[in-house]
Amino acid sequence: xxxxxxxxxxxxxxxxxxxxxxxxxxxxxxxxxxxxxxxxxxxxxxxxxxxxxxxxxxxxxxxxxxxxxxxxxxxxxxxxxxxxxxxxxxxxxxxxxxxxxxxxxxxxxxxxxxxxxxxxxxxxxxxxxxxxxxxxxxxxxxxxxxxxxxxxxxxxxxxxxxxxxxxxxxxxxxxxxxxxxxxxxxxxxxxxxxxxxxxxxxxxxxxxxxxxxxxxxxxxxxxxxxxxxxxxxxxxxxxxxxxxxxxxxxxxxxxxxxxxx
Amino acid sequence: xxxxxxxxxxxxxxxxxxxxxxxxxxxxxxxxxxxxxxxxxxxxxxxxxxxxxxxxxxxxxxxxxxxxxxxxxxxxxxxxxxxxxxxxxxxxxxxxxxxxxxxxxxxxxxxxxxxxxxxxxxxxxxxxxxxxxxxxxxxxxxxxxxxxxxxxxxxxxxxxxxxxxxxxxxxxxxxxxxxxxxxxxxxxxxxxxxxxxxxxxxxxxxxxxxxxxxxxxxxxxxxxxxxxxxxxxxxxxxxxxxxxxxxxxxxxxxxxxxxxxxxxxxxxxxxxxxxxxxxxxxxxxxxxxxxxxxxxxxxxxxxx
Numbered sequence: 001x002x003x004x005x006x007x008x009x010x011x012x013x014x015x016x017x018x019x020x021x022x023x024x025x026x027x028x029x030x031x032x033x034x035x036x037x038x039x040x041x042x043x044x045x046x047x048x049x050x051x052x053x054x055x056x057x058x059x060x061x062x063x064x065x066x067x068x069x070x071x072x073x074x075x076x077x078x079x080x081x082x083x084x085x086x087x088x089x090x091x092x093x094x095x096x097x098x099x100x101x102x103x104x105x106x107x108x109x110x111x112x113x114x115x116x117x118x119x120x121x122x123x124x125x126x127x128x129x130x131x132x133x134x135x136x137x138x139x140x141x142x143x144x145x146x147x148x149x150x151x152x153x154x155x156x157x158x159x160x161x162x163x164x165x166x167x168x169x170x171x172x173x174x175x176x177x178x179x180x181x182x183x184x185x186x187x188x189x190x191x192x193x194x195x196x197x198x199x200x201x202x203x204x205x206x207x208x209x210x211x212x213x214x215x216x217x218x219x220x221x222x223x224x225x226x227x228x229x230x231x232x233x234x235x236x237x238x239x240x241x242x243x244x245x246x247x248x249x250x251x252x253x254x255x256x257x258x259x260x261x
Numbered sequence: 262x263x264x265x266x267x268x269x270x271x272x273x274x275x276x277x278x279x280x281x282x283x284x285x286x287x288x289x290x291x292x293x294x295x296x297x298x299x300x301x302x303x304x305x306x307x308x309x310x311x312x313x314x315x316x317x318x319x320x321x322x323x324x325x326x327x328x329x330x331x332x333x334x335x336x337x338x339x340x341x342x343x344x345x346x347x348x349x350x351x352x353x354x355x356x357x358x359x360x361x362x363x364x365x366x367x368x369x370x371x372x373x374x375x376x377x378x379x380x381x382x383x384x385x386x387x388x389x390x391x392x393x394x395x396x397x398x399x400x401x402x403x404x405x406x407x408x409x410x411x412x413x414x415x416x417x418x419x420x421x422x423x424x425x426x427x428x429x430x431x432x433x434x435x436x437x438x439x440x441x442x443x444x445x446x447x448x449x450x451x452x453x454x455x456x457x458x459x460x461x462x463x464x465x466x467x468x469x470x471x472x473x474x475x476x477x478x479x480x481x482x483x484x485x486x487x488x489x490x491x492x493x494x495x496x497x498x499x500x501x502x503x504x505x506x507x508x509x510x511x512x513x514x515x516x517x518x519x520x521x522x523x524x525x526x527x528x529x530x531x532x533x534x535x536x537x538x539x540x541x542x543x544x545x546x547x548x549x550x551x552x553x554x555x556x557x558x559x560x561x562x563x564x565x
Contacts, residue, residue: 054426080428088426094419096483096531098545105416106427108409115437118408119401125408132409150541150548157556172428 005068007032013062022048024232035209037219040229046212055079085169086178093153100149104136106171143167179211273391274452276492279476280402281445283488289438290418292353295360296446301465303329303447304454322385326451333447341439367462378461386456481527486534
């Protein structure tokens with residue numbers, strides 16, 4: 001990566017829980033418009049990094065720069081509104097709301113009417129509500145969830161729940177989408193389908209994606225750039241081929257599979 | 262007739278407090294056992310305004326209601342700043358402490374009668390004032406819930422972390438819900454003081470707070486129409502069974518237990534008794550049936 005300002009840059013990021021350094025001095029860059037992968041064995045600190053980027057955890061040391069500006073220790077909602085949204089390893093939808101309302105709710109940043117507009121139903125309320133509904137419908141149509149929009153989210157099959165979570169994340173018009181194990185629990189068919197969706201979404205919405213995944217075919221298939229973690233530290237960093245051929249990675253991660261096989 | 266009207270006024274007054282609590286508990290998911298405290302603040306401030314300030318007749322009640330609501334809202338901002346970052350049960354316990362603290366403080370202020378209570382307040386609350394305010398606040402609550410602010414509250418209830426990741430300022434959403442609910446409790450307190458014409462701290466004890474919360478749960482969390490039904494039933498139930506003397510409290514308790522066991526989501530949990538609300542239920546059912554049929558067809562196709 002040689003561009004002047006990367007979209008997202010982690011500089012010497014460290015997070016300690018008591019004496020344990022879950023993330024230790026990690027530096028990585030996510031380029032504009034790229035799909036990057038974050039991989040590593042269980043407990044390597046991948047999800048912790050997501051939680052640090054999105055402000056769920058406070059950073060112990062180091063910096064997180066988004067478009068060149070520091071965002072570490074900002075409130076999570078400010079980071080989300082600033083252009084970084086995410087999905088969760090264990091899906092977190094608004095379960096009792098309909099598919100439409102899940103997305104409708106997340107569109108709220110596109111409206112600016114205040115509480116008084118709501119209570120008195122002033123013209124601004126009607127105008128912006130209409131725009132929000134159109135935006136939510138549009139997103140659902142693009143993501144192929146239009147037919148399911150009346151179903152309550154917890155009644156959706158697993159694959160569609162994942163897709164709804166991505167749709168909800170897109171409702172904030174993010175510049176960077178963080179996907180935490182989007183293919184977890186999916187069969188090869190569904191995984192392939194998901195890969196296609198991720199690639200399409202990136203092109204259509206012109207966003208960058210950082211994805212955590214254990215499915216190697218997904219990571220190798222779509223990522224321009226891969227960052228490997230082990231025990232909270234960076235193990236390797238580079239293109240898919242260079243990482244896959246790195247002896248350290250093979251030993252720590254891929255190698256383990258060979259031994260058991 | 263007067264007796265019936267009296268019950269109707271009590272229902273109307275309680276409904277205002279319950280509507281506020283419905284927004285806080287039913288839609289935002291925060292359980293409070295201290296809203297009796299906000300009612301007390303509203304009642305006592307309103308009583309001071311209506312009986313000590315010598316305001317001219319037509320201004321007295323509106324001024325008392327506004328002052329009561331404002332005082333309760335201001336108190337809720339302080340409480341909210343201190344407690345809204347607490348999770349689940351801890352928030353509940355903090356509100357309980359607040360409610361009890363208000364009662365004990367009022368017990369010790371002689372200016373408002375202390376524990377003996379404060380009698381001979383003016384009778385300003387009339388049947389039609391309560392009716393008009395009920396209609397106004399049902400509309401206000403409905404409009405808040407069906408706005409982006411209201412949807413953000415529901416998002417907080419459903420999944421707080423996901424709400425944050427969807428850009429919802431969860432603290433602010435909770436604060437709006439708390440302040441609105443406290444202000445409405447204040448209005449209810451103000452009306453109560455100027456209807457019963459006698460107030461004392463024990464009227465606003467924890468039992469009162471739990472009563473309000475039970476009405477919300479009984480009617481159904483996440484439903485304005487449920488809160489209305491719940492309030493009407495639970496305020497009138499003890500009156501209907503007044504002939505059974507103390508057994509009426511047993512019936513009250515039984516009714517609550519029956520609902521909790523038979524229908525844990527309350528009489529109308531999450532459902533609104535409006536044309537669009539009913540349409541939504543059927544649309545959801547249809548969509549679910551269609552999805553299941555398609556999945557089944559796909560499965561059979563795979564097998565074949």
